[in-house]
Amino acid sequence: MAVRLIFSFDSEDYMTPAAAEAEKWWAEIMSKHGITACIAIVGELARTLQKRGRKDVLSAMSAHEIAYHSDFHSLPPTWAEILDECGWQDGIERILLTELKGISDVREAFGQHPSAWCKPGTVGALKLLQRCRYWISQFFAIHLLPFNAVNLFGSLTL
Numbered sequence: 001m002a003v004r005l006i007f008s009f010d011s012e013d014y015m016t017p018a019a020a021e022a023e024k025w026w027a028e029i030m031s032k033h034g035i036t037a038c039i040a041i042v043g044e045l046a047r048t049l050q051k052r053g054r055k056d057v058l059s060a061m062s063a064h065e066i067a068y069h070s071d072f073h074s075l076p077p078t079w080a081e082i083l084d085e086c087g088w089q090d091g092i093e094r095i096l097l098t099e100l101k102g103i104s105d106v107r108e109a110f111g112q113h114p115s116a117w118c119k120p121g122t123v124g125a126l127k128l129l130q131r132c133r134y135w136i137s138q139f140f141a142i143h144l145l146p147f148n149a150v151n152l153f154g155s156l157t158l
């Protein structure tokens, strides 16, 4: 029986410039050994790497499967905090507006659409997951369409 391993990394430190060296090192060491990792990227990290001119890091990470890890990870207000103040429809809309920008930025920075969603931190509250189920289905539905986040949001029927 063959054993299959999946190497999955969260990449979410957009505050510490030196963290980019670790991101690059992990991506390169995986590539060196012929391993394709799954790297879950926070939208703000994608933007920060671009602003800092770290094409070397973006290129090294782009050799792997890119997943999406929310726009700002656990920066307040978190999803749970946002949804606690919202009803069903306005909660979905508020989060969708933020997350579509992150998805678009990750796609632009890495040249590939995120293959998966990796939830940020401890946002696994049952209430939140129930609400996200609908949104995640939209995420997978929309990824086939070319989009500008604002235009796409305007065209969605929620």
Ligand SMILES: [Zn+2]
Residues within 6 Å of the ligand: 010, 011, 012, 069, 073, 119, 120, 121
């Ligand atoms: Zn994380």
